[in-house]
Amino acid sequence: MENENVGAEVKLIDLNKKYGETKALDHLSCEFHRGEMIVLLGPSGCGKTTALRALTGLMQVDSGQIIVNGRDITMMNPAKRNMAMVFQQYSLFPNMTVQENVEFGLRVRKMPVEQRTRKAREALEMVGLADQASKYTHQMSGGQQQRVALARALVLRPEVLALDEPLSALDAKVRVQLREEIRRLQQQTGSTALFVTHDQEEALAVADRIGVMKDGKLQQLAEPWRIYNEPANEFVATFIGESSRIPAVIRDGVALVGDQQVPVLGTSSKRSNGKATILVRPEAVQLQLAVEETRNAENCGTVKEIQFLGSTAKIQVEMVSGTALTAQINPSEAMVLVPGQRVSIQIEPKAVLAVARDENPARANPIKIVKKGSALAPAAV
Known part of the structure; x- marks a missing residue:
C-alpha cells in the first residue's frame, strides 16, 4: 500500500x-x-x-x-x-x-x-x-x-x-x-x-x-x-519501570545510604541537604554473599524472595534498616542465593530520583536528573 x-x-x-x-x-x-x-x-x-x-x-x-x-x-x-x-x-x-x-x-x-x-x-x-x-x-x-x-x-x-x-x-x-x-x-x-x-x-x-x-x-x-x-517528577519515576524507595540523607551533593555514598550531582544548595528518599532502579543494585564480619553492616540485607524471569532474576531483599529493596541480576548469579541468606548490597550511582522527605508524597520536591557519562544520578533542584 x-x-x-x-x-x-x-x-x-x-x-x-x-x-x-x-x-x-x-x-x-x-x-x-x-x-x-x-x-x-x-x-x-x-x-x-x-x-x-x-x-x-x-x-x-x-x-x-x-x-x-x-x-x-x-x-x-x-x-x-x-x-x-x-x-x-x-x-x-x-x-x-x-x-x-x-x-x-x-x-x-x-x-x-x-x-x-x-x-x-x-x-x-x-x-x-x-x-x-x-x-x-x-x-x-x-x-x-x-x-x-x-x-x-x-x-x-x-x-x-x-x-x-x-x-x-x-x-x-x-x-x-x-x-x-x-x-x-x-x-x-x-x-x-x-x-x-x-x-x-x-x-x-x-x-x-x-x-x-x-x-x-x-x-x-x-x-x-x-x-x-530522566523522569520529570516522582510520579513518573515510580509509574514507569520499577524502583525501590530508599531512605537517605543528602549532604553537600552526596546521598548517604547506610554506609554508602550515592552522588547527587549539580547542587551545592544547603536547602537540598537533609532527609530524602532515593528511588533506585533494580538494575542499579548489586548483591554479593555477605561474609561473617559484615553481618551487621548497614549495607547488608536478607534475601526474602527470588523470582526467575528467564533472561533476568528479581531478588527481593530486606535491608538492615527494614527497607524493602528489589535487585535485578543475572540468573546465574541468583542460583547461589536462597531465601533467608545474608547479602551485601552495593548501589551503583544510578538512583533515578531523590525527593525531600514528606508525609504527603504529592508535596515532595522533585529532583532534576542530570546525565553524566553512561550513569544517571539525581541532582537536587
Missing part, C-alpha cells in the same frame, strides 16, 4: 473536560509531530482515553482547542476529521466477511466498487490476511480480528490513527507480535498516531514519545529513554 497521505501536525491546546466534579482533562496541552507515534500512558481514570476521544471527535471538550494542520477542528463532525480508530474490542461486523469489513469505510465514502476492493485487498496484504478475505470474523482468532480492525482503519489513509488500548484483550505473545506490527504499519503509512495504553512495556516498545498522565494532567511528554532515565 503506497503512502498517499502524510500524517498530520496536531496541537491540543488547554483542553478541559469534567464529568460531574471529576476533571478528566485538566488544562491538557501537547503537540504531535507529523508521522509520530505518541503513546498516552497512565493509571485508570487519568484522562488518556478522554484525550483520544476528544481528538477524534467522539466527545466534546468543555474548553480548549484541537488544531490539525493549522485548522481548528474542535467542533468538527467526527466523520469529517480524516481520522481512523482501532478499538479494544475490535467492533467488527459479524455478518460481513473480512473483505467486506475492511471495505466498509470506503463504501460509506461512496468509493467505486472496483477501487475499494483493490484498496481493501492491499490493506489485508499489509496485515498478512489477504488469504483470509472470504472468512467471517467469528472464524478467526483474537489477534487476526484485531489485524482486520487495523486494516479497516489503515485503508482509509487517515492523517491520524487513534488506537484505544488495542492489544489489551490479547494474550501476551500475540500482544508483542501485534504491537510490533502496528508500529511497522504506522511508520509505513506515515500516519500520525495516538496510542492509549496502561501497559508501560507496550508504551516503551512502540512510542516515539510517551505522555504520562495523572488526574487529567500531562506529567511529562518525552522520548521513552528520557521518561525512564
